Amino acid sequence: MGVFSQDKLCASEYMERRSWLMFDQAVILAGGRGTRLAPLTDTLPKVMAPVHGHPFLEYQIMYLLRQGITSILLLVGYRWKQIWDYFGDGSKWGVDIKYSQELTPYGTAGCLSHAYPQLRDSFVVIYGDSFLPCDYALMFKCATEHAPTAFMTVYPNRGELPVPNNVQVDSEGYVQQYLKDKPELKFDYVDAGVLLLHRHHVAAFPQHLPSSLEEDIFPRLVASGMIRAFVSEQRFYDIGTPDRLDVFRQDVTKFFDLSNFRVGSGLL
Numbered sequence: 001m002g003v004f005s006q007d008k009l010c011a012s013e014y015m016e017r018r019s020w021l022m023f024d025q026a027v028i029l030a031g032g033r034g035t036r037l038a039p040l041t042d043t044l045p046k047v048m049a050p051v052h053g054h055p056f057l058e059y060q061i062m063y064l065l066r067q068g069i070t071s072i073l074l075l076v077g078y079r080w081k082q083i084w085d086y087f088g089d090g091s092k093w094g095v096d097i098k099y100s101q102e103l104t105p106y107g108t109a110g111c112l113s114h115a116y117p118q119l120r121d122s123f124v125v126i127y128g129d130s131f132l133p134c135d136y137a138l139m140f141k142c143a144t145e146h147a148p149t150a151f152m153t154v155y156p157n158r159g160e161l162p163v164p165n166n167v168q169v170d171s172e173g174y175v176q177q178y179l180k181d182k183p184e185l186k187f188d189y190v191d192a193g194v195l196l197l198h199r200h201h202v203a204a205f206p207q208h209l210p211s212s213l214e215e216d217i218f219p220r221l222v223a224s225g226m227i228r229a230f231v232s233e234q235r236f237y238d239i240g241t242p243d244r245l246d247v248f249r250q251d252v253t254k255f256f257d258l259s260n261f262r263v264g265s266g267l268l
Helices: 011-020 056-066 080-087 107-114 136-145 199-203 213-224 242-256
Strands: 025-030 071-076 096-101 121-128 149-157 167-169 175-178 190-198 227-231
Touching: 025 056, 025 107, 056 080, 056 121, 071 107, 080 096, 080 136, 096 227, 107 213, 107 227, 136 149, 136 190, 149 167, 149 175, 167 227, 175 213, 175 227, 190 199, 213 227
Parallel strands: 025 071, 025 121, 071 096, 149 227
Antiparallel strands: 121 190, 149 190, 167 175
């Protein structure tokens, strides 16, 4: 079977979604400082960047809830107490939030290894500065059919996003190449910020050492043929710079009715 892509599910398929929710835990990488968002992040963790009176992370959590995911593990570090003070155990949102705190930065892979005892057998990994409004159920279905392979969501960026493409996918749907920060390479896809992993993948990560998904883990999974691509036709958003944060602020009403968005207490 070739590259998987997003499509709408018909009503008769709705009940099948529950069987696809082997990925019933979302792990959000929420420990970053976000230096490019300074001075905003001098006093706030990046995931708490305000968007119409609510932290960016709240939109991520509400979208996960919409997709049927109620168990959330936040991997926190920089100014993490502010995240806890706002979200607590998640009960106000109808989700169960747990925390894994890193005292020193472990990197995007190291923080997952640090949280290993709290990981379920299968889980979704989401970058804390990324929002991808795709149909997670279809993504889970594809991944369930190809367990225990890892899945990376990718977007066919044709120049509309101001980020370089960094992923090449072969005709069978496997990630063929992943290279970070190589804009001179003419790849077809860009990493869209959502992964589907199994616990055994993290068991093979470096232990008690800083490590990077992008530099240490993805190349290894690609070389071993253990990571496939899920193509999302929905663009993703990242808030890594002030301009990109502003784009999400402008487009967020495409995905949420802000007049009814009153779950949290909001930010000052």
